[in-house]
Amino acid sequence: MTWLTVALVLVVAAAGLLRWRRPAWYWMTFGVTLASLRVLFRYATVMDACGLTVPPSRWRLALARATNRPAPESRPPRILRLRPTRTGLVLRLKLRAGQDAFDVAAASDRLRHSFSMYGVTSRELRSGVVEVRMTGYDVLKRVQMPAGIDTRPMRVPVALREDGWVHYRDYRAIPHALTLGATESGKSVYQRNLVAGLAPMDVALVGIDCKQGVELFPLARRFSALADNPDTAADLLDALVARMGEVYQLIRAEQRITADVPDAEIAADIWDLPDHLRPTPVVVLVDEVAELALFASKEEEKRRDRIITALVRLAQLGRAAGIYLEICGQRFGSELGKGITMLRAQLTGRTAHRVNDETSANMAFGDISPDAVLAAIQIPAEMRGVAVAGDSTGGWHRIRAPHTTLRQAVNTCNRHAHLTPDLPELAPFRPALTGAPVSSVPLAKAAPATV
Template sequence: MPDVTMMLEATGALGAAGGLGYAKYRAPRVYWSLVGLPAAVGRLTFTYRATMDVCGLTVQPSRLRAFMARNVARREVQPVPPRIHGVRGTSTGLRVTLRLPAGLEPADVIASSERLRHAWGVHSVTVVETRPGFVELRMTGYDVLRRVRMPRGAVARDMVVPVALREDGTAFERDYRKAPMALTLGANASGKSMYQRNLIKGLARLPVALAGIDCKRGVEQSAFAPRLSALATTPDDAASLLAVLVAEMEDRFDLLSRHGVSDLWELPGHLRPVPVVVLVDEVAELFLISSRKDEERRERIVTALIRLAQMARAAGIYLEICGQRFGSDLGKGATMLRAQLTGRVVHRVNDKQTAEMGLADVAPDAVTVASLIPMERPGTAVAADASGGWSKIRTPEITRAEVAAVCREHAHLVPDLPPLDPFRPYVPAEPLAPVPSLLKPSPATD
């Protein structure tokens, strides 16, 4: 009987070990909650002071504290590390709030984040300043970008659209109120189109007008026609659409002037025009010309884009520009337009110069990271803005058919915007389901 009991115990232990090994790769959240989180908290608890000292994140104590240690506590005076103000576990990692002592700044902790990652055995450590004197260490226990799962609370709202997952396990949100104009770069098969699909899926649920410019004859955006207020599929149509948008911007400025406000969102709800998001699929198609007769059209397009990028934010018109490359080699006006695009998302690129075009002027440290994105990780990108901060993100995989279904479901949200009516894409009527006949068939008789 003892042999049977021992065999059952050994079998149970092997089964549990095998289950944990399976969960580590197939269900990393479960493995992290059961094994990784307790182990990380234990390492943090027992090695915190020594790790901070080795990483250079300690300061000399004040004179009063040193005096009390020597003469009252009768112990050796030790350097003071940041004080822990809270430890919170999550399904993907660990959050540790630190109170920085006098003499340390958030940049010191950021510079040591890689050392902290190795010391505590976690996948990544991101440092975020929460308020003056306090920083939060956002640790992830595993590679959350390997299999993207968006947080449950990530839903589109108030011109804020969650489109990707950050490396620290939080949602990357496209906030049009904070970054009204944005540029997305990426090579073929880098996930640029996937990013735009997730963006359109979120925008389709909001009360906004969507204007698409897809000069590849609409092969990317035509499937989303039920939710689009306008769609231009040729450079000539794009020039006309942009001219209408500039005129709409000027009309909205007149409205703002009459009511004594400087921003669309300061107007009362019943007077506020609907926001417009302009989605440019491939910006190079608007710049490149094949003959001299196309130069005039190109000038009109570039001038309209620059005017919208400079002034349209206050009128509630936002630009979302995508392309494989966006530099001065596109021609006159390209650099000026790029300087107006606050948000930057750079996927895998074919050369370092393209990464520099998107990131060097806002987050130089992120250029190298963008240049090293592997081909087998489509959808991975570096997101940055004019504040200098950046993060590594990855968009969840979604099919064109799924986004098209969302657009059809929310087709009733297409706003009434008469200036865009001439550019409204044709939406074929859905075939009706076959209706069963009410007549009973009668048998044939001779």
């Protein structure tokens, strides 16, 4: 008995140490078994306490009376499957007559407490079937991207969701996006993960960084075009608008709308074209959009209107031509002038890191989901990188990108520099790779686009 007691104490101590230092290891060794047993044994009681049961049907009551048996109890949703994952449990439920998926979603916080899980979310798979995802620990505290991530074309894994799923930036599903965040909120790390994920793909990267290029120019070997001031940005955006027109002419010429061609082969965007004719897709990353919208003179106002007009055109028409926008900034509201709200309406994807005020969160989610606004303003300052991601459908979730240093992102871009496409219309904006020393640049002039 003494040795058995010592072994039991060692096991309990090891479990406690793992839970404190390595929660993912604890979950895979001890937590998943304990949580599965807890859910199965408590299921009927918890569902009844959370109001997720339905009274017995009339025919069951009639049968009980006819056979002189006790009245049957209320029934919870039927468990179709209980599947453990590396971060929690997935419970698939078959709803009873009269129940709704909203009932399960409304009771998610009560289920979290009752099953002693870290988080509970639910979604409707189909009529009458709901999937409840439970996380056993805080997956956003120490982000570890799972192996075997789906890497389809123009689909980049950039962060981990709080329910353990991978958050993808899918450009073909959501062509344009807006990313907001205060200083030191993790916005730059999110952008680095995005660039590092796009680097191995067949895509042209175009950057606009009006902070003299300190964020994007270290990654210049993988960029087809870069601009570090509003004047160059205006010319670059005009070149992209011209490229968009040329791509549409190519699509028109290759639409194949004659009567002898099946409907499925008619081209309406670049992804319907054959591989040998398909133009290279372009992702435009704007590091600080406010610098493009501010002006202090009449000439700067004309340049500003020219920039915003080009951005709105790319947002409205660029998807079919394979031009996608990633707009980043600290604020993005109507105070930036005319055309800004029209541009924001075209940015379907929304991501908000920690913001300084509620108004900034409203700029991202005010027209989408009030709950997402509340979640964005509750992000603590010490949790850099945590963000709220949503889209125009109203759905949202918390995410966190894995910490990627600027050196790691630069090494990734340098490793895939040979994949950088050379687009003729963007050739004047291709960053020079001469590596001129900073000390040789006069202070009275802007630094050249060098790496």
